[in-house]
Amino acid sequence: xxxxxxxxxxxxxxxxxxxxxxxxxxxxxxxxxxxxxxxxxxxxxxxxxxxxxxxxxxxxxxxxxxxxxxxxxxxxxxxxxxxxxxxxxxxxxxxxxxxxxxxxxxxxxxxxxxxxxxxxxxxxxxxxxxxxxxxxxxxxxxxxxxxxxxxxxxxxxxxxxxxxxxxxxxxxxxxxxxxxxxxxxxxxxxxxxxxxxxxxxxxxxxxxxxxxxxxxxxxxxxxxxxxxxxxxxxxxxxxxxxxxxxxxxxxxxxxxxxxxxxxxxxxxxxxxxxxxxxxxxxxxxxxxxxxxxxxxxxxxxxxxxxxxxxxxxxxxxxxxxxxxxxxxxxxxxxxxxxxxxxxxxxxxxxxxxxxxxxxxxxxxxxxxxxxxxxxxxxxxxx
Amino acid sequence: xxxxxxxxxxxxxxxxxxxxxxxxxxxxxxxxxxxxxxxxxxxxxxxxxxxxxxxxxxxxxxxxxxxxxxxxxxxxxxxxxxxxxxxxxxxxxxxxxxxxxxxxxxxxxxxxxxxxxxxxxxxxxxxxxxxxxxxxxxxxxxxxxxxxxxxxxxxxxxxx
Numbered sequence: 001x002x003x004x005x006x007x008x009x010x011x012x013x014x015x016x017x018x019x020x021x022x023x024x025x026x027x028x029x030x031x032x033x034x035x036x037x038x039x040x041x042x043x044x045x046x047x048x049x050x051x052x053x054x055x056x057x058x059x060x061x062x063x064x065x066x067x068x069x070x071x072x073x074x075x076x077x078x079x080x081x082x083x084x085x086x087x088x089x090x091x092x093x094x095x096x097x098x099x100x101x102x103x104x105x106x107x108x109x110x111x112x113x114x115x116x117x118x119x120x121x122x123x124x125x126x127x128x129x130x131x132x133x134x135x136x137x138x139x140x141x142x143x144x145x146x147x148x149x150x151x152x153x154x155x156x157x158x159x160x161x162x163x164x165x166x167x168x169x170x171x172x173x174x175x176x177x178x179x180x181x182x183x184x185x186x187x188x189x190x191x192x193x194x195x196x197x198x199x200x201x202x203x204x205x206x207x208x209x210x211x212x213x214x215x216x217x218x219x220x221x222x223x224x225x226x227x228x229x230x231x232x233x234x235x236x237x238x239x240x241x242x243x244x245x246x247x248x249x250x251x252x253x254x255x256x257x258x259x260x261x262x263x264x265x266x267x268x269x270x271x272x273x274x275x276x277x278x279x280x281x282x283x284x285x286x287x288x289x290x291x292x293x294x295x296x297x298x299x300x301x302x303x304x305x306x307x308x309x310x311x312x313x314x315x316x317x318x319x320x321x322x323x324x325x326x327x328x329x330x331x332x333x334x335x336x337x338x339x340x341x342x343x344x345x346x347x348x349x350x351x352x353x354x355x356x357x358x359x360x361x362x363x364x365x366x367x368x369x370x371x372x373x374x375x376x377x378x379x380x381x382x
Numbered sequence: 383x384x385x386x387x388x389x390x391x392x393x394x395x396x397x398x399x400x401x402x403x404x405x406x407x408x409x410x411x412x413x414x415x416x417x418x419x420x421x422x423x424x425x426x427x428x429x430x431x432x433x434x435x436x437x438x439x440x441x442x443x444x445x446x447x448x449x450x451x452x453x454x455x456x457x458x459x460x461x462x463x464x465x466x467x468x469x470x471x472x473x474x475x476x477x478x479x480x481x482x483x484x485x486x487x488x489x490x491x492x493x494x495x496x497x498x499x500x501x502x503x504x505x506x507x508x509x510x511x512x513x514x515x516x517x518x519x520x521x522x523x524x525x526x527x528x529x530x531x532x533x534x535x536x537x538x539x540x541x542x
């Protein structure tokens with residue numbers, strides 16, 4: 001065997017070491033586009049070898065179906081919860097929320113449905129804000145809690161209460177209450193209602209839309225006390241909001257429904273992680289970004305890897321859902337939505353919607369086990 | 383020094399092993415089995431890394447094959463296989479292969495990077511692996527390597 005000179009050997013060893021270290025780093029802290037490119041590289045091999053492997057170990061066909069959702073859909077619950085009180089001359093129109101940021105939400109309706117800038121947006125008796133900008137098919141709602149939206153308020157009660165101005169703060173801080181009359185004596189815990197501004201129809205105040213509750217904050221001993229509003233934005237409002245219109249528009253607003261594609265089991269087990277992962281084959285080419293596997297109407301788990309039309313999903317129990325979730329809780333007043341996952345066993349939960357998963361996917365009830373397959377499966381994508 | 387098996391033998395064997403991997407993992411106790419492609423790679427690549435390009439080609443091919451039947455990232459496979467070969471090469475400088483324990487240690491060293499990477503990546507795939515399974519995989523690679531690479535007289539003794 002011909003040995004390389006020492007320097008050349010060291011150079012090669014260094015180069016190999018660097019390449020291997022980079023590969024290791026990519027494996028541990030993956031760059032999504034590189035993973036996608038490598039997945040595409042492995043897709044042709046998967047197309048040939050996975051069917052052979054499936055022939056060797058037949059995937060198990062499921063016989064049981066998961067329990068169905070207690071409600072038709074999360075959207076129907078949101079629509080029922082969010083209907084505002086009757087206001088003369090106003091038709092409340094439910095509009096889906098397409099995207100949420102900290103201060104603004106993008107809504108699925110625009111000028112085509114008669115929306116205009118400055119229009120009030122509410123959910124039930126909760127005041128949310130006004131339309132900041134309107135395009136043909138979309139509108140942007142500026143939440144009243146954002147720093148750039150001073151909002152008139154009545155403290156205590158509407159018409160006859162203490163007038164004030166609420167100013168939102170950055171980074172989700174409680175809105176401040178300013179310009180309270182010096183002679184007024186508001187109390188901690190007083191309800192704070194929306195007050196109309198010039199140009200708003202006067203009858204809107206009859207809706208008694210609430211901003212939150214008045215709270216005394218700061219250190220009184222150092223004369224640093226101030227009034228703030230404790231807000232409670234309903235979680236259900238993150239799905240749809242209501243906009244007051246003069247007449248019923250001709251077309252319904254644009255719903256952002258998740259993309260779906262039928263799926264079937266592809267492999268008996270994963271080649272490395274065994275039966276902890278489910279391999280499925282789906283017409284995933286129609287899905288730009290497959291995110292979750294749904295079986296019998298319930299989410300089986302998130303899609304973790306794709307190699308062309310071959311996908312892998314991780315079956316998870318409802319409480320282990322990696323995205324945000326919303327629970328439907330029974331209350332004396334009907335169903336209400338609560339943020340996060342409650343630990344009460346049996347609470348039904350849905351996906352809350354975030355950058356990765358669409359809103360309203362039925363996740364199951366807290367305490368239910370994970371299930372790996374169902375008779376009818378589909379992949380949901382964004 | 384043993385000659386590595388020929389391409390005409392290794393390639394079909396690698397494909398057959400890849401096809402059988404989901405079946406093996408689905409068996410009771412299959413999760414503890416060592417990675418069969420790693421064993422094949424260790425056998426296919428000469429123990430002294432004189433030909434880096436050839437070794438890299440095998441690593442690339444085996445990584446792709448592994449990724450075709452698993453959710454494991456091809457990068458984890460490439461890094462695991464490549465580092466495994468490098469670890470084996472490094473360990474060989476210090477260990478005499480005529481002793482069982484030395485060969486066992488050599489095999490464990492070769493399985494260590496892939497085992498660790500699979501273990502770490504599993505949490506991200508929502509399929510966390512118990513550390514015992516990872517250790518069992520590495521130890522089994524070491525045991526198989528120690529038995530398979532035993533010098534001929536010792537193998538005869540083991541067989542009798």
